[in-house]
Amino acid sequence: MNAKLLLLTRLLVYGVLLLAALFFLAPLYVMLVTSFKDAEQIRAGNLVSLPQALNLEAWRLAWSSACTGVDCRGLQPYFLNSVTMVVPAVLISTAWGAVNGYVLSLWRFRGSEFLFGLLLFGVFMPFQVVLLPMSQVLGDLGLSSSVFGLVLVHSLAGMAGTTLFFRNYYSAIPRELVNAARLDGAGFWRIFWRIVLPMSTPILMVTLIWQFTNIWNDFLFGVAFSGADSQPITVGLNNLANTSSSVKNYNVDMAAAIIAGLPTMLVYVLAGQYFVKGLTAGAVKG
Template identity: 60%
Template sequence: MVESMPGVKQRPLMRAVVYVPLILTAIYFLLPLIVMLLTSVKTMDEIRAGNLLSLPATLTFEPWAKAWDKMGGTFTNSFMIVVPAVAISTAVGAFNGFVLTKWRFRGSELLFGMLLVGCFIPFQVILLPMARTLGLLGLAGTTGGLILVHVIYGLAFTTLFFRNFYVAVPDELVKAARIDGAGFFTIFWRIILPLSGPIIVVSVIWQFTQIWNDFLFGVVYSSGETQPITVALNNLVNTSTGVKEYNVDMAAALLAALPTLVVYILAGKHFVAGLTAGAVKG
């Protein structure tokens, strides 16, 4: 007992060694967000006269109102793009993952390898071929066309997620169901999907953040009233006419980032849990 006392006394010191760097790192990464938030509720006169980290002398939400007035429509556009694109790519990815792991066919490994290559294709490589395809389909410059682009590009990732998760599902479950007379779709809907909650969360979070934050596809394949919020934010911040309103720019940036922040705050732990759920084959 006497020998253990020094170790007990050292615990606060050891905790400080661990937590102090973590707290400093968190402050470092949160500092830009704090500056943006403080700037967005200040008047322009105060921004010009004060420093970045000073609290607002006069709290104002007029910059937020202006930002919403200029970007509110594109905020809705982004949701109209994100919701169906996430739902379709997740559903098809789950179907693909099931086929590639539990209902294999000749050439399935080659097909999976080809899909895997899709995860490493840069956005820029598919710009011209996809623009040509959308033109032939009559979807150029439309919300439907942008949804199709995100579904196609996201399928490689969602298929990879579900395939790796379903590898850990025992094959005996599928074999037993087939012996009992269950068919392809019955096994998928009643056995596989009920087990897929963790990886569905991963796919939804991944696709939501990727599609919501996308700028390149949005600026290339949309126009006018179909533009997503990232394109509108770029147009607002980079405008060269009128007085530069930094408080409005910061409010607009926070509005654009708000949905992804909410998603990660509410479901971040489920994202990590879902990624590791299929890491070890049971």
């Protein structure tokens, strides 16, 4: 009786998980099959039908020649802008958070807890409230409407979150390790590079994936602080979808949306297990 009940429970759990997976994957399926259809198949009105043939024309148009307003170069320049912005912003904000977390957990000083509390405001504060002061700062620095300006904005915006991740993770490291290293003559940076950083792989993976996803998918800062030649992929996708034409090319729009979301999907497919392991390690340590 217990074995039958256990089997039914497992079947019920698997059934619920399968339904949830189908529910969340259905939009991606519709987008994918639509992107490979031509205009005639789309006008037939069957969203879930498979394409008669793999037509890559919509992908070519979305990448290299679809119009985003008056610019008809597709998403390629926006994609390159996002890559140029995301890579340094992720590395800077992660490194900055690691050092901050190291200081606030293992090199505490008078007022460090108060400073950490102030940093937490950056985690919960809506980004809309910093648009005007940040715009003024970028103007004073001569970085308005540039990719470098976006790198600075995202580095500053992500600093609070990365500091929180690393500070909580490093708080579980025994202080005896740091004290023993200091007695052996190791200084601030030597302890960080030789002892703390080698123990940081789980939280590093979590932070890198988290920051990459947030920065790549950001639209608010991209539309507020970028110029015509520095707009990221999210702004380009919005411009493409809102560009008026005599006939709406849904296959091009779907292909463009998949191109815009492909890097984050690949990150989670290829490194998702490290993200889960890092979160689990942090939960056990904290």
